[in-house]
Amino acid sequence: MNVAAGQAAAAVLFSEKAVRARPAKPAFLDFFAGSGLVSHALADWFDLVWANDVCGKKAAVFRANHPEKPFVLGSVADIRGGGVPAAALSWASFPCQDLSLAGAAKGIRASRSGLVWEWLRIMDGMAAKPPVVAAENVVGLLSAHDGRHYRELHEALVRRGYRAGAMVLDAVRFVPQSRPRVFVVGVDTQAPIASSLVGDGPNWLHPAAVVRVARTMPDFVWWRMPEPRSRPSLLSDVVDRALPCHDAATSQKNLALVPEAHRQRLEACGLDFVPGYRRIRNGRQVLELRFDDVAGCLRTPAGGSSRQLLLVRQGAQWKTRLLAAAEAARLMGAPRRFKLPGSETDAYRAMGDAVAVPVAAYLAKHLLSRLLAERHEAA
Numbered sequence: 001m002n003v004a005a006g007q008a009a010a011a012v013l014f015s016e017k018a019v020r021a022r023p024a025k026p027a028f029l030d031f032f033a034g035s036g037l038v039s040h041a042l043a044d045w046f047d048l049v050w051a052n053d054v055c056g057k058k059a060a061v062f063r064a065n066h067p068e069k070p071f072v073l074g075s076v077a078d079i080r081g082g083g084v085p086a087a088a089l090s091w092a093s094f095p096c097q098d099l100s101l102a103g104a105a106k107g108i109r110a111s112r113s114g115l116v117w118e119w120l121r122i123m124d125g126m127a128a129k130p131p132v133v134a135a136e137n138v139v140g141l142l143s144a145h146d147g148r149h150y151r152e153l154h155e156a157l158v159r160r161g162y163r164a165g166a167m168v169l170d171a172v173r174f175v176p177q178s179r180p181r182v183f184v185v186g187v188d189t190q191a192p193i194a195s196s197l198v199g200d201g202p203n204w205l206h207p208a209a210v211v212r213v214a215r216t217m218p219d220f221v222w223w224r225m226p227e228p229r230s231r232p233s234l235l236s237d238v239v240d241r242a243l244p245c246h247d248a249a250t251s252q253k254n255l256a257l258v259p260e261a262h263r264q265r266l267e268a269c270g271l272d273f274v275p276g277y278r279r280i281r282n283g284r285q286v287l288e289l290r291f292d293d294v295a296g297c298l299r300t301p302a303g304g305s306s307r308q309l310l311l312v313r314q315g316a317q318w319k320t321r322l323l324a325a326a327e328a329a330r331l332m333g334a335p336r337r338f339k340l341p342g343s344e345t346d347a348y349r350a351m352g353d354a355v356a357v358p359v360a361a362y363l364a365k366h367l368l369s370r371l372l373a374e375r376h377e378a379a
Contacts, residue, residue, distance in 0.1 A: 026088035026372050029130065031076065031119050035350035036062035037332060038091055038136075039069065041360035045369040049085045052076060057342055061350045064339040076118045081125020088372050090130040092119040093355055099140040099149060108141070108149035120156055129160065131188040132371050134363070136355055139168060139209060141182045147213030153184065158219060162186030163193070165214070165221030167205035173228050174358035176235040177295045177331040181355070183363060185223060185371075192374050197367060199224045225366040234293040238330045239273050245312050245319035254309060254320040257287035265291055266311065266318065274311040275323070295323070295331050298352040307348070325351060333357035 025047040030039050033051040035058050042048070052072045053059055059073045072079065098106040098113035108114060116135065123129055135153070142150045150166060157164040164186035171179035187193060199222040202211050206222065214220040245251060257278065258266065266274060269291045276289040277296055287309065290296060299306045308323040325340055325347035332351050340347035 026369075027086065028089035028091060029084060029087045031090065031092040031122075032094050032115070033062055033071070034058045034093065034354050036066050037334060037351075037354040037357050038093060038360050039066055040334070040338070041355070041357040042089075042091070042364045042368075044361070045364045046089060049087055052079060057346045058350050058353075060341050061339070061347070064341050076115055076122070079118075079122050081122045082127070084122060084126055086126070086128055087130050089132045089134065089368060090119075090123055091134045091136075092116060093136040094119060096138040096140070099144055100138050107145065108152055113137070113149075116153065117156075120160065124160070129188070131191055132368060133157065133162060133186045134368060135184040136360075137182050137184075139180050139182055141184075142166060142168075142209040142213055147209075147216070150182075150184075150213050151217065154217060154220070157184070157186040161189050163189055163219065163221050165223050166210055167223055168207050168210060169205065169359050169363065171333070171356035171359050172294060173231055174362070175331055175333050175356060176231065176233055176238060176293065177298060177356070178290075179297045179356055179359075181359070185221075185363075185367060187221075187371050191371070193221075194370065194374050197224055197370060197374075198222055223367060225362070228362060235275065235295050235331075236271065236273050236293055238295075239310065239327055240324060243321060243324055245314070245321040248319075251319040254287060255311070255318060257285055258289060259286050262287075262289045265289070272313045276309050276311065278309070298328055298331060300349045300352040306352075323348075328352060333359075 025045060027049040028042060028046040030048060030051040033039060033053045034055070036051070039048045039051060039062070048066070048069050050070050050072070051062065052074070053062065054073070054075050056073060059071060062071055094116040095112040098110035099108065108116065123133070141153070154164050164184060166182055166184045168180055168182055171177050201222055203222070203224055204227045205225065206214070214222070246254070266289060271291065271293060274289050274291060275295045276287045278285055279288050289311065296308055298308065309320050310323055311318050311320055325344050328348050328351040329338055329340060332354055333356050334351070340350065
């Protein structure tokens with residue numbers, strides 16, 4: 001189905017649903033929807049009425065888990081606002097490659113991360129703009145080039161009639177994976193905002209990178225949410241102990257990459273599972289480990305170094321294996337019933353390029369839904 005036909009079908013489906021029964025929950029749009037973890041996370045507070053992504057393999061995961069929801073497969077550049085149904089919330093997890101500090105950091109106007117402007121263009125063409133918007137990306141959005149990329153996005157939202165602010169939420173507060181991400185939330189300037197949702201300065205949501213850029217913007221909104229309780233699980237609670245390791249030769253080849261300082265910590269750590277990534281340091285490849293029973297940030301397996309390794313203690317020896325896609329799904333907070341069709345690599349990619357479920361759910365519960373509730377009560 002092409003984009004135009006997909007938009008038309010989604011609009012018809014939304015219209016038919018609206019005729020049958022008015023949804024109890026506010027409608028939301030999921031741009032750059034990927035495998036559908038955001039759609040899953042927001043389901044208790046919002047009704048998904050339209051989703052889009054360009055990747056067919058991620059679309060397969062989305063459709064396997066949200067078979068009744070309208071999904072448009074195709075480039076966001078081909079979508080027109082007139083074909084997108086009305087919604088209270090528009091969410092965009094736009095591509096991060098040009099903002100990642102691990103990449104070339106070409107910026108928010110580059111070909112991939114620059115697709116955020118297509119999101120704004122589509123909303124400009126809608127009959128009514130969504131009163132609440134949310135965008136998600138890597139911390140490089142704030143820190144690269146002294147915050148210039150965030151300021152450009154922020155100012156674009158302000159010109160469109162939104163009050164906006166950025167927060168950093170790390171998935172490690174909810175799941176045993178280190179995954180800090182920026183969440184930019186904007187609300188229509190005509191909508192009321194409860195005093196409990198904003199502060200007059202930084203709080204736990206605003207690390208130094210946020211504070212530096214916010215201090216240069218007099219219209220920055222300091223969003224406020226309750227601080228979550230301690231994380232309930234560790235990496236060792238998530239891993240599948242039955243999965244096989246590499247053969248002895250492959251394990252030894254991987255272990256030979258461990259730097260001496262990490263090798264000494266490995267012998268003394270007392271853990272049964274230690275995660276690591278291959279990296280280039282001083283012109284040579286090393287396997288850097290972490291010893292806090294937390295996985296490193298999941299990434300898409302574009303190359304051999306992007307797949308996270310696990311060191312597994314077997315008696316007095318260590319062996320290695322790759323982190324499995326099902327384990328990656330648990331580290332993203334996906335439920336065990338979440339389906340991962342396709343190959344192991346496809347499934348791992350779908351998880352590594354997504355938003356952690358409990359993070360998006362926390363934002364929906366404590367901020368996004370409350371912003372819309374305030375608006376509804378004022379009306």
